[in-house]
Amino acid sequence: MNSAAMVAADVLTLSAEPVIVDGRPVVTGASIGLALYPEHAATPADLFACADIALYAAKEEGRSRIGVFNPKIRRRLDRQKHVELAFEEAIETGRIEVHSSRRSIWPTAPSSAARL
Secondary structure (H helix, E strand, O other): OOHHHHHHHHHHHHHHHOOOEEEEEOOOOEEEEOOOOOOOOOHHHHHHHHHHHHHHHHHHHHOOOOEOOHHHHHHHHHHHHHHHHHHHHHHOOOOOOOEEEEHHHHHHHOOOOOOO
């Protein structure tokens, strides 16, 4: 474990300790996104973006987690954003038309009144 991960683990441990507010203990928690310079990014803005992606991944795994930046997650998010933008453009330019139906695609269970 590198020193940044050890500090993050310490912060996570401390954040789980109760804090006294108006005489009452309040328990908080944290998730941490960790990105390293220059391994993950070379500029502050890119480093923060990588840490944000790592935080997103940590929160997906549950509460009180440390997420370390993984380029695979960035590629997945970039692909997802590209698809979203392509759909938006296709809708705006009329290449795709969006229609909705009020019909439910899920079978409905009989109501309790119908079973009586």
